Amino acid sequence: MIALGLEGSANKLGIGLIRHDMSTTPPTVTILSNVRHTYHPPPGEGFLPKDTAQHHRAHILELIRNALDEAKITPKDISVICFTKGPGMGGPLTSVATVARTLALMWNKELVGVNHCVGHIEMGRQITGAQNPVVLYVSGGNTQVIAYAEKRYRIFGEALDIAVGNCLDRFARVLNLPNDPAPGYNIEQLAKKGTKLIDLPYTVKGMDVSFSGVLSYIEANAKAWLASGEYTAADMCFSLQETVFAMLVETTERAMAHIGSREVLIVGGVGCNMRLQEMMGQMAEQREGGMVYATDERFCIDNGIMIAQAGMLAYQTGYTTPLDKTWCTQRFRTDEVFAAWRE
Amino acid sequence: MIPDVQLIKQGAEARVYLGPFCQRQAIIKERFAKAYRHPTLDKKLTSRRVIQEARCLYRCQKALIDTPTVYLVDLDQSVIYMEYIPGISVRDYLVTEPGQEAEAQHRVAVAIGKALGAMHNIDVIHGDLTTSNLLMRETSGAVVLIDFGLSYVSQLIEDKAVDLYVLERAFVSTHPNTEVMFAQILEAYGESSKASKQILKKLEDVRLRGRKRSMLG
Numbered sequence: 001m002i003a004l005g006l007e008g009s010a011n012k013l014g015i016g017l018i019r020h021d022m023s024t025t026p027p028t029v030t031i032l033s034n035v036r037h038t039y040h041p042p043p044g045e046g047f048l049p050k051d052t053a054q055h056h057r058a059h060i061l062e063l064i065r066n067a068l069d070e071a072k073i074t075p076k077d078i079s080v081i082c083f084t085k086g087p088g089m090g091g092p093l094t095s096v097a098t099v100a101r102t103l104a105l106m107w108n109k110e111l112v113g114v115n116h117c118v119g120h121i122e123m124g125r126q127i128t129g130a131q132n133p134v135v136l137y138v139s140g141g142n143t144q145v146i147a148y149a150e151k152r153y154r155i156f157g158e159a160l161d162i163a164v165g166n167c168l169d170r171f172a173r174v175l176n177l178p179n180d181p182a183p184g185y186n187i188e189q190l191a192k193k194g195t196k197l198i199d200l201p202y203t204v205k206g207m208d209v210s211f212s213g214v215l216s217y218i219e220a221n222a223k224a225w226l227a228s229g230e231y232t233a234a235d236m237c238f239s240l241q242e243t244v245f246a247m248l249v250e251t252t253e254r255a256m257a258h259i260g261s262r263e264v265l266i267v268g269g270v271g272c273n274m275r276l277q278e279m280m281g282q283m284a285e286q287r288e289g290g291m292v293y294a295t296d297e298r299f300c301i302d303n304g305i306m307i308a309q310a311g312m313l314a315y316q317t318g319y320t321t322p323l324d325k326t327w328c329t330q331r332f333r334t335d336e337v338f339a340a341w342r343e
Numbered sequence: 344m345i346p347d348v349q350l351i352k353q354g355a356e357a358r359v360y361l362g363p364f365c366q367r368q369a370i371i372k373e374r375f376a377k378a379y380r381h382p383t384l385d386k387k388l389t390s391r392r393v394i395q396e397a398r399c400l401y402r403c404q405k406a407l408i409d410t411p412t413v414y415l416v417d418l419d420q421s422v423i424y425m426e427y428i429p430g431i432s433v434r435d436y437l438v439t440e441p442g443q444e445a446e447a448q449h450r451v452a453v454a455i456g457k458a459l460g461a462m463h464n465i466d467v468i469h470g471d472l473t474t475s476n477l478l479m480r481e482t483s484g485a486v487v488l489i490d491f492g493l494s495y496v497s498q499l500i501e502d503k504a505v506d507l508y509v510l511e512r513a514f515v516s517t518h519p520n521t522e523v524m525f526a527q528i529l530e531a532y533g534e535s536s537k538a539s540k541q542i543l544k545k546l547e548d549v550r551l552r553g554r555k556r557s558m559l560g
């Protein structure tokens with residue numbers, strides 16, 4: 001069985017094709033293609049829904065063609081078309097869902113609407129082989145500490161205000177760092193040159209975190225620090241990362257201790273930050289049997305394959321999304337999904 | 344560290360040992376250095392939390408709220424010696440003994456609600472309310488509040504409401520199908536605390552904020 005996955009909930013447009021060979025148990029999973037095109041607004045600006053949707057509309061057909069060519073298959077080989085139902089930005093989501101619907105009608109295929117967050121989790125589990133980890137899901141729009149129980153991915157902790165990726169991106173804009181390849185990536189590179197740790201607000205409430213305090217503090221002082229030479233831009237990136245990542249690792253560890261779990265899986269775009277992965281590894285080393293799983297940029301950053309993978313798992317349990325239910329939703333909590341495919 | 348101690352748990356931040364202290368069994372809670380944290384940040388957080396924990400435990404003790412008695416605080420080593428509470432956590436009670444009688448669960452819920460009400464009454468915000476941080480005494484079944492590392496003193500209704508919200512979320516995620524029990528906790532809380540009506544009203548706002556939070560992928 002082959003699934004086509006279409007993702008465009010934010011500024012990344014991703015198309016993926018995945019094969020599940022059902023003649024083995026468990027099925028043998030092969031990634032046939034995983035292509036992506038990213039919308040980069042100019043430095044100092046964030047991506048707006050209208051421009052992002054326009055970007056997706058402009059590139060999606062060419063990208064689907066590339067994915068099919070790379071996989072060396074034709075539409076008739078596809079069993080199911082999976083698309084992101086939410087959460088995300090309305091315009092971009094809808095622009096991609098429209099294409100999913102059209103293809104399904106043209107090629108006479110079933111549709112499966114996928115929760116973006118569940119897509120990240122299932123892709124991470126597939127790539128790393130983590131069985132039942134605590135999941136830290138960190139991206140531009142989400143910050144959640146998740147664990148599976150009784151057919152649902154349950155949210156143990158989350159950001160009470162803005163997402164960690166949003167916090168990093170907004171600070172990158174203050175420093176006027178380029179949005180290419182990603183603002184967070186550029187912060188990570190600059191942080192390597194930082195030496196001084198600035199005393200920043202650190203806000204943890206049980207398994208929840210809050211980033212607006214640290215962001216507004218560093219935003220308010222950045223200009224003065226640069227002017228006086230007290231701290232460099234690199235020091236600020238370094239300090240911001242050290243502080244917010246410590247908050248994330250701490251709450252993840254708290255969830256592990258509370259649930260009694262030894263494995264952590266990091267997913268989402270911020271999850272490809274090597275410093276975050278390193279810190280998580282150091283935390284796990286200090287816990288008996290602790291283990292960290294993470295993936296690289298291909299699977300961490302939003303992509304079409306993860307939507308194909310999660311959609312395929314649901315499809316194999318007999319789940320499809322009827323045409324009149326293929327609308328998109330900007331808010332779609334991870335724990336709303338009934339994970340029928342999980343034990 | 345100290346001889347004759349036995350590690351009983353490694354929590355989020357601390358190693359918790361059982362060992363002798365002045366001829367009795369005591370809990371020895373040691374906050375060890377976290378390799379993942381920048382040393383400066385680590386020292387700041389650790390010493391702040393040892394102090395906060397000892398302070399808030401003492402504040403509760405004075406108000407006769409059931410919490411472990413603090414025996415000794417060793418700031419240099421970041422260790423607190425405190426009373427050992429024989430029993431199990433509410434988490435283990437709910438996870439390992441499913442299908443308890445509704446009446447037994449109700450008693451536990453009322454005890455939790457009262458304890459939280461009393462704690463908020465003296466303006467202690469726990470900061471990390473989960474079912475792991477609520478113990479049940481083996482002897483009496485009384486509910487004991489522990490783990491005050493993230494606690495602080497505040498009169499703000501908002502802070503108290505968020506404290507309850509943190510517990511609610513921990514309840515919902517850790518113990519599916521315990522909505523009834525949580526409602527009983529809030530009911531008991533509402534009856535035992537002075538400003539509780541206002542706090543419960545605020546809790547509704549906090550919940551709504553949670554649901555409205557935008558979740559862009």
Ligand SMILES: Nc1ncnc2c1ncn2[C@@H]1O[C@H](COP(=O)(O)OP(=O)(O)OP(=O)(O)O)[C@@H](O)[C@H]1O
Nearest residue numbers: 352354355356357359370411426427428475490492
């Ligand atoms: N006074 C006590 N009596 C009996 N058992 C205790 C006591 N204090 C702690 N414990 C046990 O040890 C576990 C961990 O302790 P505690 O919650 O204080 O540490 P922690 O979770 O590491 O702290 P923090 O969240 O501040 O990092 C508790 O869940 C409980 O099982």
Ligand SMILES: [Mg+2]
Nearest residue numbers: 354475476490
């Ligand atoms: Mg604890």
